[in-house]
Amino acid sequence: MEPVPGWGTIPRMLRELVAGHPGALVVAGRDGVRLTLAELFLRAGEVARGLLALGVERGDRVALWGLNTPGWVVSAFAVWDAGAVVVPLSTRYKGLEAAETLRRTGATVLITGERMPGAPPYADLLDAGLRRLARTPDELAELGAVVGERALEERAAEVKASDLCEIMSTSGTTGTPKGVMLDHAQVLRGYWDWSEIVTLREGDRYPVIAPFAHGFGLNAGLLACVMRRATMMPVPVFSPDALMELIAGDGITILAGAPPMFQRLLDELDREPGREVALRVAICGAAAVPPELVRRLLDRVGLERMINAYGLMEGTVVSMTRAGDPVEVIASTTGRPVPGIEVRVVDDEGRDVPVGERGEVLERGYGVMRGYWGEPEKTAEVVDADGWLHTGDVGVLDAAGNLAIVDRKKDLFIVNGFNVSPAEVESLLLREGSLAAAAVIGMPDARRGESGWAYVVPRPGAEVTPESVIAWAKANMSGYKVPARVYVVDALPVNPNGKVDKRELRARAASAG
Template identity: 70%
Template sequence: MASMPDWGTLPRMLRHQAERYPDAVVVADRGTTVTMSELRAAAAEIARGLLALGVGPGDRVAMWGLNSAYWVLHAFGIWDAGAVIVPLSSRYKGIEAAELITRTGVEVLITGAGPAETPLADRLPRLPGLRHVVRPDSGLRGSGTRIPLSEVEDRALAVRPPNLCEIMSTSGTTGTPKGVMLDHAQILRGYWDWSEIVTLDEHDRYPVIAPFSHGFGLNAGLIACVLRRATMVPTPLFTPDALMSLIASERITILAGPPTLFHRILDELDRASWDVSSLRVAICGAAAVPAALITRLVERVGLERVINAYGLMEGTVVSMTRAGDPVAVIANTTGRPVPGIEVMIVGDDGRPVPPGARGEILQRGYGVMRGYWDDPERTAEVIDAAGWLHTGDVGVLDGSGNLAIVDRKKDLYTVNGFNVSPAEVESLLLMEGSPAQVAVIGVPDPVTGEAGVAFVVPRPGVALDPEALLAWARAEISNYKVPKRVVVVDALPTNVNGKVDKLALRRDSRAMPDG
């Protein structure tokens, strides 16, 4: 595997790339292109504006908007200012964004385009600690002329490899999302190695469909493209026909997403004649990928590689399949640990289990997060004294070291590639006012992979309308968190410990008619 240059930080990496490859096109966004030298110049101007607002080293700056060139420029501007980016999902509604902004102490929020016509900033309630909201029409470029460019350069070069570069929100089982702290060194190394295995290089054109607010979109998309001088094509919203048109018109070579994305592409190919001959690599991160899907992608599309991988926000990249792996390995496992990462499977007693036995996946190495923001107790719950991250996922290592993900120890489910915390959805639905109790479970769904079902006990004297509750949820919380169905019940089943018996709810959900 090729060694990564000794950059250490994202600002130094950008300067190296811009000096050596100034004309490399790193962003192609609906007719707008950005070269490496233009990215560096824009980032410095944005950092200048942030310094003028009083942003200091290590301060948190939130970024809120759909994938776009604007997002890319401002992300590198935040890093040039020595600040830490706190990405907010464009799907967030006001209460979700406000909670993360307040918890991480964000004082400056940069907003870009949102999925609806209403400006994103207008969704927020008034937040006392938020000093500045930068809207797309105001911007930061040209706003910091009183700050010498030399001061920006000094700030950028003062960033050190162990300094935090991002705080990523991740679903939790307690109802409150956690802020995962990641530093410059581990992000650079993790996604250099990821790109090496994927064979991403300067000849590739890569649509980043995963939101930049998500760890994959930001790190394996935005950052990886600058690392490898690939041209990223920010994709604000996914629709199958628009993606097919994009692949044909932009001569896309790399594509990443959940299995549902690739099923939809194959469906489109069955319906119409699209030119997808430029595609060469598919990255399909999932616990299991149907072998028939892999075979169809290779035969129908002509792909060189289909790659499966496993990672988590707290541990960056853990394992990946490699060139030459047979279809059975790609379909049933997430490959072998990446360089610098150890994986161990342990039983309920905490001791390693033999190959082929199930147990919790533990991970150790450079990719393990620096902890949860301002939450040492929850950090200590998942990272033990020996440095092992307890992932909460259940897996099996085979005799060749391939890791299969077989279950979740945590109570999360996944909708279109997004992890959903039932506890978080439960606490959000209670805000509507009519439920007294809520229990949410994930169930299999043919379109989204999994979907939520909410079992709701109404407050005394309240006639709870499931459709009204769902309408409220669609208006107030991210679309992927909105349950597919609300079931009104008189009481929730409990186990011998008095906790809600979600196994019983799953049995009940299987007995329900589809709808």
């Protein structure tokens, strides 16, 4: 593999690419906005000088809240140019969730972007104390007129490879999201290597469907495209009904998504047998992909490459399938560890299990996070003294070193591709006011993969209905966190240790259907 260039930092990477390839088209927005490397550098500089005018210092945290748009891309590079740390906020966040992240990370500025049509501005969802942090990119560019270019270049030059570049929110089992700290060097290397295996290159057209607030959308989308001079096409709101228009109408060559998206593509092509598409690489990060789906994509679409991969926020890119892998390997595993990453599968005592046996996946190498923001104790719980990240995922290694993810040790479930922490949802539900206790479990859902079921105990004298709880949840938390079902009960079952017995709740749920 070609080694990552010696950029060290994202600001230096951008400047070197602009010097050599100023006309490379790296952003093509759905609204017609097109940015070359030179234009991205210019616009990011304008916004970055606005951050300097507000007093943003190297290492300060700057939050970004908005849909995938060219403005989000400009804002991210502006934050990095200013030597600050990107703190993405999910567009699904409601006010309580956003406020918690802003306060936890100590963000000094909130850059707000586009919101769903008809929805109020993001800043309006915050209390007055946090609302004062909000600025749009245009407002920042106007403020930056008083700051000279030399001041910005000096700041950008001060950034070090070991400086944090992003703090990504991730669900856990502690009741609140944790902030994963990643630095410039590790994201540049991780997603340079990812791009090398994917064969992402100049001239590729790559719709970034995953939100920029998610690690995949930000790093394997926004950052990877700029590094490789490919054209990213930010997708603000993805509609499966528009999939063929996106792929065929825009000449897409790279597509990342879950198996249902690719099945939808094949169904559409079956309805139009003569239709051809330019797609050459498909990336499907899933625990298992139906082998027949892989075969049909290779045969019908004429893909050069079908790739399965595994990564996590705390560990960036862990493993990927490679060129020449048979269909069975792509379908049933996530491939071998990427260069610079070690993987072990261990039992509950930390001993390596034999090939073919299940155990917890451990990862070590450059991609392991710098820790959880402000939570050294929680960091020590998952990264041991020898540098091994305990992922909480259950996997199996085969004789060739391919890793299959078969289960999750953590008490998480996944709704439409989003990790959901039961403890976080429980904590949010208790802020509704009428509940004395709440317990949430994940249950299979044919449409969404999994969904949350909540068991709630009312406070004495309170009138609680499933409908009232769900209505409150929809108004105050991200849609994927909202329980699909709510059961009002007199008490929650507990085990001998006095903890809520979720095994019993799952048994009740299974019998309830």
